[in-house]
Amino acid sequence: MERIGGEGKKREASIVQTEGSPWKLLLLFALPLMAGNIFQQMYTVVDTAVVGKVLGVDALAALGTVDWLNWLTLGTIQGFTQGFSILLAQRFGAGDYGRLRQALVNAVFLSVLFAAAVTAGSQAAAEPVVILLKTPEEIRPVSMAYLRLLFAGLPVVTAYNFAAAALRALGDGRTPLIAMAAASLTNIALDLWFVKELRWGVQGAAAATVIAQCLAAVCCIWRLCRVEVLRLTREDCRLSAPLCGRLMMLGLPMALQNTIIAVGGMIIQTIVNGFGVAFIAGYTATNKLYGVLEMAATSYGYAMTTYAGQNLGAGKLDRISRGMRAGMVIALATSAAVAAVMLGAGRWILSWFISGEAAQSEAALAAAVKYLGLMSACLPVLYVLHVSRSCVQGMGNTLLPMASGVSEFVMRTGGALLLPAVMGETGVMWAEVLAWFGADLILVPSYFYVMGRARRQMEKEEMS
Numbered sequence: 359m360e361r362i363g364g365e366g367k368k369r370e371a372s373i374v375q376t377e378g379s380p381w382k383l384l385l386l387f388a389l390p391l392m393a394g395n396i397f398q399q400m401y402t403v404v405d406t407a408v409v410g411k412v413l414g415v416d417a418l419a420a421l422g423t424v425d426w427l428n429w430l431t432l433g434t435i436q437g438f439t440q441g442f443s444i445l446l447a448q449r450f451g452a453g454d455y456g457r458l459r460q461a462l463v464n465a466v467f468l469s470v471l472f473a474a475a476v477t478a479g480s481q482a483a484a485e486p487v488v489i490l491l492k493t494p495e496e497i498r499p500v501s502m503a504y505l506r507l508l509f510a511g512l513p514v515v516t517a518y519n520f521a522a523a524a525l526r527a528l529g530d531g532r533t534p535l536i537a538m539a540a541a542s543l544t545n546i547a548l549d550l551w552f553v554k555e556l557r558w559g560v561q562g563a564a565a566a567t568v569i570a571q572c573l574a575a576v577c578c579i580w581r582l583c584r585v586e587v588l589r590l591t592r593e594d595c596r597l598s599a600p601l602c603g604r605l606m607m608l609g610l611p612m613a614l615q616n617t618i619i620a621v622g623g624m625i626i627q628t629i630v631n632g633f634g635v636a637f638i639a640g641y642t643a644t645n646k647l648y649g650v651l652e653m654a655a656t657s658y659g660y661a662m663t664t665y666a667g668q669n670l671g672a673g674k675l676d677r678i679s680r681g682m683r684a685g686m687v688i689a690l691a692t693s694a695a696v697a698a699v700m701l702g703a704g705r706w707i708l709s710w711f712i713s714g715e716a717a718q719s720e721a722a723l724a725a726a727v728k729y730l731g732l733m734s735a736c737l738p739v740l741y742v743l744h745v746s747r748s749c750v751q752g753m754g755n756t757l758l759p760m761a762s763g764v765s766e767f768v769m770r771t772g773g774a775l776l777l778p779a780v781m782g783e784t785g786v787m788w789a790e791v792l793a794w795f796g797a798d799l800i801l802v803p804s805y806f807y808v809m810g811r812a813r814r815q816m817e818k819e820e821m822s
Contacts, residue, residue: 422642441609666752
């Protein structure tokens, strides 16, 4: 670990973002995150492949019908925890370690409360929402069994996401990588054992996921407790209403942003569920590859959030501009490479997930290939979304990204409701891509607005 002195104390982090080449820093920070995402997506892909191949099209469709409901809880958790980490990154970048520890304690308190609330709420809402989504009755019991187990593990998911976000805020992308690698390998082994050998069905897949997340959480919490500048004193452990309010002002808009996006996805899922089990299975197979498509974009986004937060705390706005330019070039080049691979090998990859009666399987595969091709062709739009949104969030503005979530919602639901009348099933596929365009229309101007405002504020402080 790199140690840098400051105010008589030692700062400990893998990568400190306030000095050096933005290109090098962003890549060095993003690459471990990307490797971690590879492991995460590996177990998502294996999970889907095991369910699809061992249990068949109906089981795959059952998982797909509740994907957005599952993402609603996960996205809300990630929104809060990532929002809390913004303040941690800013105070770490400023070298203000006493206030950093205070923010950490208050963020942990809020995370515990939130984990309890979201777990209770999700369990209570699961069955009514599954019915509301018009999940076909023949696969509804399977969907509910899967959800119940996943939702029981939400406190563990919250613990992992908070600890990983806090470590990334301090520049440590290595520990979340190790944690996710261990979790991925564990999940794959348990998937094969629970589903293929013990024949536990989709409950086995859910149990494997929860156990793997528990391992990742323990790994990240253990490392967080060993960070030197986070060694708590009695003074650090006081709760502060103003500080909790500030953390909520950062976390709540990001959670609402993800909630809005998820609600839009659930509306689409209701429409998708009306096209039959084969289409649901094909749509699900491609959605399981969605994480692979945006894997690098997510990593660059986390890197940009930490980079912008630390440099804002250090008062280095020019470095944020340079980092944004470097991040965009890297992201666009990566999106082109990922798109090329998916367009060339997409059908072969998707065939891993689908088995069963020949006609039904072929119909599912045809829908999956078509959807994957459309998303791959428009992938640069998604990568611009992640980099610009993360930079704005890292600079402490989470309201404008929330507005981009509203734009996504309008475009996604509007496209899903209107386009199938003229384009059939293809219209539902276009809804997702239109959502990306809608978000970019808000996020790109937002970056210039936030940068301009930060410059004026800094000039004002220098003159006073």
